[in-house]
Amino acid sequence: MCPLYPLQYILMYLILLWPLWLFTCVLAYELPKLSVQYEFENITVEMDKAKEVNFQINNLKENSISSINILSKDPDILKVERQIVFDDANYDMNYLNSSFNATGVWLGKTEVFIQAINQKNEKINITKTLPATVIRKDRVIDHIFTGSVITLVSILYINFGCALDWSYLKETIKKPIGPVIGFFGQFLIMPVLSFVLGRSLFPDSPALQLGMFFTGVSPAGGASNIWTYILGGNINLSIAMTTISTFAAFGMMPLWIFTLGRVIFNSSDSLKVPYMKIGQFAFALVVPLAIGYLIQKYAPNFCKIMVRILKPLASFLLLFIIIFAVVTNTYLFDLFSWRMVVAGLGLPWLGYLLGMVSAIILKQNAKDVLAISIETGIQNTGIAIFLLRITLQQPEADLTTVVPVAVAVMTPFPLMLLFFVKKCRARYNQKKTVLHIMENGRDLEDKQHVETLTANQ
CATH class of the missing domain: 1.20.1530.20 (Na+/H+ antiporter like fold)
Incomplete structure (x- = not known):
């Protein structure tokens, strides 16, 4: 009989649960995820027109973000090109309020997404996207x-x-x-x-x-x-x-x-x-x-x-x-x-x-x-x-x-x-009739008919 009975069972369970406890601790200290809020749930843009969209990104400082890129999943439908670089003046900001212009290129549907780059030059895509539709202007x-x-x-x-x-x-x-x-x-x-x-x-x-x-x-x-x-x-x-x-x-x-x-x-x-x-x-x-x-x-x-x-x-x-x-x-x-x-x-x-x-x-x-x-x-x-x-x-x-x-x-x-x-067939038949009359050399009425047909051509 073990002198620790029944404590040995408790110790065995604690040893088995030790890796799980460590993993939970790691998750507990995971960095807060980047999040974004767009001004609109979705946007509709006319072809060859631009629309301004405001947005806010949170948890920048905790993730050591150095720059932000706003991109379109299909640039042939919607054009969005905006890059925001954080310098010493605004590096301590934990959130960002800004805007970008979305320009309609061609009819269709696509999405706008935000890509963050941290100090290690790692790209982090923010999960939430902005659905966009490009339509033709009613002219x-x-x-x-x-x-x-x-x-x-x-x-x-x-x-x-x-x-x-x-x-x-x-x-x-x-x-x-x-x-x-x-x-x-x-x-x-x-x-x-x-x-x-x-x-x-x-x-x-x-x-x-x-x-x-x-x-x-x-x-x-x-x-x-x-x-x-x-x-x-x-x-x-x-x-x-x-x-x-x-x-x-x-x-x-x-x-x-x-x-x-x-x-x-x-x-x-x-x-x-x-x-x-x-x-x-x-x-x-x-x-x-x-x-x-x-x-x-x-x-x-x-x-x-x-x-x-x-x-x-x-x-x-x-x-x-x-x-x-x-x-x-x-x-x-x-x-x-x-x-x-x-x-x-x-x-x-x-x-x-x-x-x-x-x-x-x-x-x-x-x-x-x-x-x-x-x-x-x-x-x-x-x-x-x-x-x-x-x-x-x-x-x-x-x-x-x-x-x-x-x-x-x-x-x-x-x-x-x-x-x-x-x-073409009618014109050919008309010419054929004219030549036929001319070759037969008929009377004055036929000649006048020839002149009329020739004038009509």
Whole structure:
């Protein structure tokens, strides 16, 4: 029997606990950590603008801090460069009240952090960071562009109302082969196609996938009517298809967003289908057409003038939209990559091909094939941009609009090529006719015809 019994057990426990006690003592004497308090919980800065932020750092003296650096985690989004060096005059300070300027460089989100350097030249990163968001300034030119397009499109649709064959529109509704093809392509194939393209091209960016998907579910817009008219397609069928697809969008857009769109969204709580915007678009489409109809019925002479200026006005509107859109959204072109180009090309061009093949299989005439192809391929990128802006917060709302902008930029290229080919072909046929008449050496009327054709060239 041990003479210390039962004290030996107590001594054994004390010996075992000795290292733990020493470790606890070390922790008890650990230096107080650096801490920072920012003036704001987070900051929002406009591009090319600076924002001043006040802050306070504590426990400087205990940690022997010699300098402080304020930095941005992503200088390409937010620029922050500030260094504070402690000299003999302020070395005894245990806290610091100061400020720094954060300058917005590009759209996006990042964080500001503070890095302290002690006398041993060791870097100490303060854990607490300041979230920062860089957005684009709301400019007057954006509102001017929107207002100008709305005004010009309204005038153009009055002209369409003057030129529209209303009896043909009634027949189209009775035998809606073209509109059915357009509906199938616009609201069944294009949403699935846009979803697949978005998932394939932007697997790591749900926001860009959403931009692609919203572009695919948007109904066809007025640009399809303009291009159909310029290229010599069936304008009556084109307007009928646009009108039907616009009203069908009330049911089809929510259907797609709340079904296939759920794969992109984590939840449906943030989904906002712009019923009011679609209703305004439909109203803005129907009312000018009705005005044109009234002009056609009650002012036939004025109607002839409106029809005569239709083609030049349509051409001017297309150029205006393309040029002005590029000028007002030049910042988006910095986001263009080969994936963005493929997305912009793939959606409308596959839509053209789909519409054309479907119309040919169903034995439509050439003008109807052209109208159906254009109507299927062209998306209303304005509605897509609006959907993105009301669904996402900034700067994601601006960043994701690069997808519909890419689609809008790439959409006209095959149509412009077709227009150029048609013009060259018409000019060639005209010259061929002139040479044929000259070679046959006909009478004076033929010679006068030759002179007229030559003058027209």
